[in-house]
Amino acid sequence: MPDSDVLSASVSTLQRMLSARTISSEELVNTYLGQIEAENEALNAVITLCREQALTDARAADHILSRGEGNPLTGIPLLHKDIFCTQGVRTTCGSHMLETFEPAYDATVVAKLKAAGTVTLGKCNMDEFAMGSSNETSYFGAVKNPWDLNCVPGGSSGGSAAALAAGFAPLVTGTDTGGSIRQPASLCGITGLKPTYGRVSRLGIIAFASSLDQAGPMARSAEDCAHMLTAMSGIDAGDSTSADRAVPDFAAALNGEIEGLRIGIPREYFNEALNPDVQERIMAALSLLEKAGARLIDIDLPHTHYAIATYYVIAPAEASANLARYDGVRFGHRCDAPIDLEDLYLRSRSEGFGEEVQRRILVGTYALSSGFYDAYFNKAQQVRRIIAEDFHRAFETVDVIAGPSAPNVAFQRGAKQQDPVAMYMEDIYTLAVNLAGLPGLSTPAGLINGMPVGLQLIGKAFDETTILNTAHRLQQDTDWHTIRPNFGAFQS
Amino acid sequence: MSVTPEDIEKVALLARLSISESELPEVTERFSKVLDLVDELNTINTDGVVPMSNPHDMTQRLRADTVTSHNAREALMASAPAQDSGYFLVPKVID
Numbered sequence: 001m002p003d004s005d006v007l008s009a010s011v012s013t014l015q016r017m018l019s020a021r022t023i024s025s026e027e028l029v030n031t032y033l034g035q036i037e038a039e040n041e042a043l044n045a046v047i048t049l050c051r052e053q054a055l056t057d058a059r060a061a062d063h064i065l066s067r068g069e070g071n072p073l074t075g076i077p078l079l080h081k082d083i084f085c086t087q088g089v090r091t092t093c094g095s096h097m098l099e100t101f102e103p104a105y106d107a108t109v110v111a112k113l114k115a116a117g118t119v120t121l122g123k124c125n126m127d128e129f130a131m132g133s134s135n136e137t138s139y140f141g142a143v144k145n146p147w148d149l150n151c152v153p154g155g156s157s158g159g160s161a162a163a164l165a166a167g168f169a170p171l172v173t174g175t176d177t178g179g180s181i182r183q184p185a186s187l188c189g190i191t192g193l194k195p196t197y198g199r200v201s202r203l204g205i206i207a208f209a210s211s212l213d214q215a216g217p218m219a220r221s222a223e224d225c226a227h228m229l230t231a232m233s234g235i236d237a238g239d240s241t242s243a244d245r246a247v248p249d250f251a252a253a254l255n256g257e258i259e260g261l262r263i264g265i266p267r268e269y270f271n272e273a274l275n276p277d278v279q280e281r282i283m284a285a286l287s288l289l290e291k292a293g294a295r296l297i298d299i300d301l302p303h304t305h306y307a308i309a310t311y312y313v314i315a316p317a318e319a320s321a322n323l324a325r326y327d328g329v330r331f332g333h334r335c336d337a338p339i340d341l342e343d344l345y346l347r348s349r350s351e352g353f354g355e356e357v358q359r360r361i362l363v364g365t366y367a368l369s370s371g372f373y374d375a376y377f378n379k380a381q382q383v384r385r386i387i388a389e390d391f392h393r394a395f396e397t398v399d400v401i402a403g404p405s406a407p408n409v410a411f412q413r414g415a416k417q418q419d420p421v422a423m424y425m426e427d428i429y430t431l432a433v434n435l436a437g438l439p440g441l442s443t444p445a446g447l448i449n450g451m452p453v454g455l456q457l458i459g460k461a462f463d464e465t466t467i468l469n470t471a472h473r474l475q476q477d478t479d480w481h482t483i484r485p486n487f488g489a490f491q492s
Numbered sequence: 493m494s495v496t497p498e499d500i501e502k503v504a505l506l507a508r509l510s511i512s513e514s515e516l517p518e519v520t521e522r523f524s525k526v527l528d529l530v531d532e533l534n535t536i537n538t539d540g541v542v543p544m545s546n547p548h549d550m551t552q553r554l555r556a557d558t559v560t561s562h563n564a565r566e567a568l569m570a571s572a573p574a575q576d577s578g579y580f581l582v583p584k585v586i587d
Contacts, residue, residue, distance in 0.1 A: 104567035197547045211546055237560065240553050241546065309532040320507060327508075329580050331571035340583050345508040358509055359519070362500065363526050365507040379533050381543030386536070388544060421525050437547020461548065 004489040006031050007167030008482070011076055011224040014170060018065055018075050025058040025065065025075030029119055032077050036121065036168045039488040042149060045163040047082060047140045048090055048123040057119040064117065072227045072251065074117030078171040081160045082123040083130055084110050084215070085204035089120075093206045094128040094138040094156075097332045097352030107204025108236045109173060109215050116231035121169055125159030128354045129323065130180055130208045132156050133426040134416065137356045142413055145188060146487035147451055151410035154184030154426075160218050161188035167489050171219050171228050175205060177212045178311050179406075179430025182442040185218055186405035186454025189444050191471060191481060192218040193225045196462045197437035198243030200229075201236030209318035210241075212311075212434040221481055222443060222471035226250035229464060245462055253465045256473040259293035261466070264398030268304040269429055275408045281453040282404050285445040285474060289402075292473050297398055301390045306383050307432035308424055313367050313380035314435070319357075320364030326352060359420060388436040395460050400470055404429055405442035405454035429456060439464045443471040444480040452483075494524045 006014075006028065017023045033051055040046050054077070061075035085091050085103035092098045106114070114120070127137045135143040135158030145153040146166040153162040157174030161184035164172045174181040176194035185192025193216045200215045207213065217228035233247040265286065270279060290296050328334035328348025335351055338344035353361070367376035394401060407428060416423045433440040438461055442454035455474070459467040475481045484490035497516045500523060504511045511519055565578065574581040 101571060104564055104570070198550070237555065241550060243548070243550075244553075303536070306532065306536060309530045312526060313530050313533065324508075328573065329582055331573070334573035338583050341585055342508075344583055346510040349508050350510045353509070359522060359526070361507045361509060362503050362519075362523060363530075366495075366499075366503045366523075366527075367530075369503065369506060376530065376533070378543055379538060380530075381545055382538035382541040383533055383536055385541055385544035386538070388547065419525070420522055421529050424526075424529070435547070 003031055007035055007489050008220070008484055009170065010221050011072065011170055011219065011227055014076060015072055021065070025061040025119060026055060028075065029054050029058040029077050029121065032121055032169055035489055039166060040168070043144045043146060043162050043166055044141050045125055045143050045159040045166065046079065046122050046168060047092065047125045047159070050089055050120055050122050054119050054121050061117055061119060070117055073113070073231055076118050076171060077121050077169050078113065078118045078173070079121050079124050079160065079163050079169040080110060080173045081126050081157050081175060083126060083175050083206045084173060085206070086110055086120070086123065089123065091123070091206070092140070093130070094126040094140060095352065095354065095357070096139040097326050099139065099333065101331055103204070105204060108201035108238060109232050110204065113231055118171065124163050124172060127156035127158065129206070129357050130156040130175055130177055131356050131360055133179065133183055133423050135159060136413060136417055137354055139354060145410045146485040147189065148410065150412055151451070152187070152413050154187035154406070154410065156180040157218065158184045161185055161190055161192065164188070164190050164218055164220070165485055166487055171217065171224060173215060174218045175213060175215045176434065177208050177315060178434050179427035181216050181218060182405045182430050182440055182454065182456060183427060185442040187410040187452065189452030189483065189485070190218055190220060191222050191225050191441065191443050192216065193229060193441040193464065193468070194433065194439060195229060195233065195464055196243070196439045198241055199245070199439070199462065199464070200232050201234070201239040201242045203236055203238035207322040209315040210322060211318060212315060221475055222468045223251055223254055225441070226254055226468050243462070248465060250465060250468055254469050254472045256469065256476050258289065258470055258473050261294040261400060261470065262297055262398040263289060263294045264297050264299035264394050264401040266299050266301040266304065266401060266403055268301050269403035273407045273425065273428055274404060277448045278404055278408060278453050281445045281448065282455055285455045286402060288477055289470065289474060292477060299394045299398060299401070301394060301432070303383070303387045303390050304432060307387055307435060308428060310380045310383045310387060310435060311431040312363070312424060313376050314384060316360040316364030317367045317377050318364070320361045320368060323357070323361055356420070384435045387432050391436045391438060400466055401458040403456050405456040409448050409451035409453060433458055437461060439467060441467050441471055443474055444483070446480050447483065495520060495527060
C-alpha cells in the first residue's frame with residue numbers, strides 16, 4: 001500500500017492490516033513520523049515528537065498483535081493535544097508559562113488510550129490555555145490549515161485538527177470548552193466529537209473552565225471517533241465530576257439506520273451571521289439525512305443569542321480561578337530576580353501568559369469581584385440554566401439537533417486578531433452545547449471553494465451513540481469525509 | 493458599561509497581572525468591548541431562576557477516607573523553578 005493510502009486510511013482499515021500482519025505498528029509509526037518530519041514545518045501543528053518512546057511502544061504492540069491478541073486500537077498511532085499531561089513529556093498548553101513543564105503523571109485520557117494499545121507520536125500545538133478559535137494565540141506560533149496555508153485551522157484544538165487532516169496521525173485528541181473540537185474539525189474537514197460533560201475524565205487535562213471542559217476524539221470518520229471514545233470514556237475516582245454511567249461500545253452501535261429519526265433544525269442557527277454558502281451545504285447534508293429516513297423538524301432555541309454573553313462571563317470567571325495557580329512558585333514560569341513576593345507574582349504571570357489569556361483572566365476577575373459578582377457571574381449562571389432548558393424542551397420532540405458547526409469556512413490568519421469579539425462570534429453555534437453539557441460533533445459537509453464545511457449534530461445528554469450513528473450514515477452516503485487537502489503526501 | 497483605565501489597573505492587581513502604561517489604553521478598549529458584549533445579559537429576565545454551576549446539577553461525590561496515592565513529593569517538586577531541601581523558595585516575606 002503506498003504511503004499516501006496508509007496516511008489516509010481509517011482505523012478499522014489499519015487494524016485489519018495490523019491483524020493480518022501486512023503492516024506492523026513499527027512501520028506505521030515510522031510512516032507517520034516521517035510524514036510529520038517532512039511536512040510539519042509548513043503547518044506548525046506538532047510541537048513535540050516522542051520518536052524513541054513511540055517506536056518502543058509500537059514494538060510492544062507488535063508483540064501483542066503477533067500473538068493474535070489486541071483490541072481495535074492496538075498499535076494505532078495517535079497525537080495528543082498539548083493540554084493533556086504526559087508523564088515525563090513536556091506539556092505546554094501552548095504557553096510560555098509551561099514551556100518546560102514535565103508532568104509527574106499521565107492524564108486519565110492518556111493512560112486509558114495507552115492501555116487500549118495506542119502509540120503516542122507526540123503533542124499538538126494549540127491556542128494558549130485553549131483560549132482561541134484560530135490557533136493564533138499559541139506561544140509556539142500560529143498553526144496553518146493544510147487546505148490553505150494562509151488560513152487558520154480553527155481553535156483551540158487547531159494543531160490536532162490540522163495534523164489529522166494532513167495525515168500526521170489517524171487519531172488525535174482534543175478538548176472542547178466552547179467549540180474547540182467541533183470548530184477546528186469543521187474548518188479542517190474532519191470528524192470531531194465533544195462528549196457529554198462528565199463522560200470523559202478531566203484528570204490531568206490542564207484546566208480552563210472546569211464546568212465546561214471536555215476531552216474528545218478527532219478522527220477521519222464517525223466510526224474511528226467511536227472506537228476512540230469507547231477507550232477514553234468512563235468514571236474516574238480522580239475526577240469527581242466524571243459521570244457514573246455505563247460506557248457502551250460506541251462503534252458496535254453504528255448501523256447507519258436512521259429511519260424515523262427526528263432531527264430538529266433550530267431556526268435561530270440560520271441567522272444573518274451564517275455564510276449563505278455554508279447554509280446551502282448544511283441544507284444539502286440535511287436533505288440527504290431526510291432521504292435516508294430521518295424527519296426534519298423546525299424547532300426553536302429562543303435564547304441562543306445569549307450563549308456568547310453567558311459563555312464569556314462563565315468561562316473567563318472559571319479560568320481566572322483555575323489560572324490563579326500559576327504563581328511562579330510551584331511550577332511554570334518564574335521571573336528573574338523578584339524583589340518581593342508581589343513582584344514575583346506580577347512579573348511571572350505577566351511574562352508567562354499571552355494577551356488573550358490575560359484578557360480573559362481580567363474579565364473573569366472583574367466578573368467575580370466584589371460588587372459585580374451578582375450582576376455578572378450569578379446572572380450568567382441563571383441564563384445558563386435558561387439556555388440549557390431550551391435544549392431540554394427541544395429534546396422532548398426531537399432525537400438530534402442539527403445545524404452548522406461554524407458560521408464560515410476557515411478565514412485568513414490575522415483577519416480577526418485585533419477584535420476579540422469578532423473572534424468570539426466564531427463559536428456562536430457551539431458555545432451553548434457546552435453550557436448545557438450536551439454531546440456535539442462536527443462531520444464534513446463538503447467544500448466551498450476548496451474549503452471544508454462542518455455539519456454539527458447535537459445529542460441528548462449521554463447519547464453520543466445517536467449523533468455518531470447519524471454522522472456514520474451521512475459518511476456512508478457521501479465521500480465528504482474522505483476528501484483530502486492538496487497538501488504533503490496527498491498532493492496531486 | 494464602559495470601564496476606565498483605573499478600573500483595569502485595579503482588576504489587574506486583583507488578578508496579579510501587571511499592565512504597562514503604554515498597553516493600558518488598548519487593554520482598556522478591548523476589555524470594554526468584551527464587557528459591552530456580556531452586558532447583553534442585563535436584557536433578560538432571570539427572576540427566580542436557580543443559577544446553574546454544573547450542567548447536570550451534579551453534587552460532589554463522597555469517597556472513603558483512605559489513602560489512594562503514594563507520596564510523589566520528589567516527582568512533583570521537580571517542576572518547581574526554585575527549591576531547596578524539599579521547600580519551595582520565594583522572596584523574603586518577613587523581615
